[in-house]
Amino acid sequence: MSTIIQTKPELDNITAGFGVASVIVIILNTILTIAKEMYPPLLAFMKNISIFGIKHHWLVHGLVILILFLLLGWYFSKKETIKKISGASLSKALIWTTIISSLGIVVFFLIEIFK
Amino acid sequence: MIQLKTYVDCTYLIQFLILFIMKEFILFLHPMLAVFGVITAVWAFVEVLNISEKNLKRINTAGILTAIFMVLTWITSGFWYITYYAADKALILKGPWSFAHNLLMESKEHVFFIILILSLLLPIVSIKNNLIENKSARTLVLAITTIIILGSLMLEGAGAVISFAVRMSLLGNGVVSQ
Numbered sequence: 001m002s003t004i005i006q007t008k009p010e011l012d013n014i015t016a017g018f019g020v021a022s023v024i025v026i027i028l029n030t031i032l033t034i035a036k037e038m039y040p041p042l043l044a045f046m047k048n049i050s051i052f053g054i055k056h057h058w059l060v061h062g063l064v065i066l067i068l069f070l071l072l073g074w075y076f077s078k079k080e081t082i083k084k085i086s087g088a089s090l091s092k093a094l095i096w097t098t099i100i101s102s103l104g105i106v107v108f109f110l111i112e113i114f115k
Numbered sequence: 116m117i118q119l120k121t122y123v124d125c126t127y128l129i130q131f132l133i134l135f136i137m138k139e140f141i142l143f144l145h146p147m148l149a150v151f152g153v154i155t156a157v158w159a160f161v162e163v164l165n166i167s168e169k170n171l172k173r174i175n176t177a178g179i180l181t182a183i184f185m186v187l188t189w190i191t192s193g194f195w196y197i198t199y200y201a202a203d204k205a206l207i208l209k210g211p212w213s214f215a216h217n218l219l220m221e222s223k224e225h226v227f228f229i230i231l232i233l234s235l236l237l238p239i240v241s242i243k244n245n246l247i248e249n250k251s252a253r254t255l256v257l258a259i260t261t262i263i264i265l266g267s268l269m270l271e272g273a274g275a276v277i278s279f280a281v282r283m284s285l286l287g288n289g290v291v292s293q
Contacts, residue, residue, distance in 0.1 A: 011251055012243040019255065022236050026229050033225040056197045058224055062189065065228045069235065087251025091258035094233070098262050102226050109221045113214060 011087055017077030018069070019090045023097050025069045030101040032061060034108050138199050145192035146274055152184035152234065153267045159237065160260040163253050166246055174246060174256070178238035181263065185234035189227070196224065203281050210284025212276075219273040230266045233259050 011019070036043040036057060046057035076082050159177035162170045200220075207216040237259050244252035 011249070011255070015240050015243050015252065015255070018236055018239050022232050025232055029225065029228045029232075054197060058196065059193060061225070062193065062228060062231075065232065069232050087249070087253070087255040091254050094255075095258055095262060098229055098233075098266065101229060102222075102266070105225050106218070106222045109218050112221075113217050 010083055011085060011090070013080075013083055014073075014077045016082040016085045016090065017075070017079065018073035019094070020076045020082060020085065021069055021072035023090075023093045024072055025065055026094075026097045026101050028068060029065050030104045032064065033105055036061070037108070037112065138195075141191055141195040141199070145188050145195060146271055148184050148188040148191060149267055149271060152181050152188060153264055153271075155180040155184060156234075156237070156260045156263040156267075159241065160257060160264070163246060163256045163260075166253060168247065171246060174241050175238065178241040178256075181260075182234045182238050185231050185263075189231055192227070203277075206284040207277070207280045210280060210287050212280035212283045215277045215280030220277050223270050223273045223277070226266065227270060230263055230270065233263055233266075237263070 036046060043057055046060045047055055049055065049060045051059050051063065155177045159174055159181060162174045162177060166174075204216050204220070207213060207220075237256065240252055240255050240259065246253050246256065
């Protein structure tokens with residue numbers, strides 16, 4: 001018995017919404033990483049926020065990223081026009097933002113070493 | 116009196132052993148959980164390549180497990196990083212492989228968030244879409260799992276270099292003999 005694979009190009013609203021949110025949050029992650037290193041008051045502010053009695057900028061950074069992902073995902077999921085995004089273009093966007101954002105972080109810390 | 120002193124000494128010893136074991140346990144636990152996350156991502160990738168009605172549930176299971184393992188990796192690595200890493204960091208920075216902290220650890224701790232976000236996206240894509248009908252969603256799952264697999268393996272490699280940098284520092288300071 002063979003399986004017939006049909007094609008349906010549209011992504012689900014929630015998938016497209018959280019997919020777009022992922023692209024934005026990946027970029028924001030790099031921006032926040034560089035910003036907190038380049039602007040010490042921001043780093044100091046993040047270090048002063050206490051979460052469950054623990055004060056650490058990395059913990060705050062992670063929670064900011066997670067909350068932004070959930071909020072943006074929820075926001076974009078409500079938009080009807082978000083359905084127009086295809087899986088192929090979202091995949092390309094995710095792959096390229098991951099590569100560029102990761103390289104951005106690595107190159108930034110590489111430059112910091114030689115400063 | 117002697118009995119009381121022995122009791123107190125034993126308590127300290129037990130506390131020390133618990134802390135020591137816990138540190139080593141957490142240190143090994145977080146890369147292990149990440150490897151489990153990689154394995155389940157590979158599982159989802161392969162199942163999508165061989166898509167049929169039979170393996171839809173397995174794809175969802177693999178997607179959910181990937182998200183769970185990566186969240187657990189975040190919690191355990193965060194606990195280790197915040198609680199124990201300061202001593203290792205000081206050692207690495209004094210040693211010959213200081214780049215292991217300045218470049219690899221700094222990059223690793225922030226690039227990890229990309230993997231975490233994509234791991235959370237994976238079950239959303241697999242559960243909310245009919246992957247048999249939707250080629251677009253299948254492409255997305257393949258792209259997400261590929262990034263998770265390759266990215267996590269790179270972070271695992273960076274972690275290995277960071278661990279070795281501690282050893283290099285100890286060797287350089289004569290604490291550990293070859």
